[in-house]
Amino acid sequence: AQKVTQAQTEISVVEKEDVTLDCVYETRDTTYYLFWYKQPPSGELVFLIRRNSFDEQNEISGRYSWNFQKSTSSFNFTITASQVVDSAVYFCALSELAGGGNKLTFGTGTQLKVEL
């Protein structure tokens, strides 16, 4: 069975600090997708990134960057120069594509608190 582990339950940082959110996954599939979603207090899950299992290139989008390492089954997310608006719960997820389905298996989330 597929599994996603986010070991960090809660992280608190001061504004402008860099912060890395860890994600480790388990799967037997050779083809899969990895995702990060942001869930602010309003509750809606906001899509941040999707990464194909065959593409291990790191990606940067503004203050956000992602490090995908297949050898360690990790897909970590770094926020540079954090801001108060980054405060939210962040979920890492794995997509299971077998049988025509597109089930997302989520981790338990990391609560990020950015303080002034």
Next chain:
Amino acid sequence: EAEVAQSPRYKITEKSQAVAFWCDPISGHATLYWYRQILGQGPELLVQFQDESVVDDSQLPKDRFSAERLKGVDSTLKIQPAELGDSAMYLCASSLWARETQYFGPGTRLLVL
């Protein structure tokens, strides 16, 4: 920007009552998903539709939950009768096609008393 719509946003009901949630996916999205998120946990898939057909409902408690997407557009998730353990956030998501990125609606927060 196109969004997934859900209603109601909040629902309080008593145990044994029936409740229904509605979802309207992003226009043109063929695949629709219902997830349940218990406080402090990640969302878990309840049911996936491809157009009007169910693709995966293996985690749907079929003795009390039902879902339909009759015309392949909007969808309704029903619980009857509601139990205390059903208190959770119910999230709807849609994607252009299966294997595409899922976009989520604002969710319905259900409280069963």
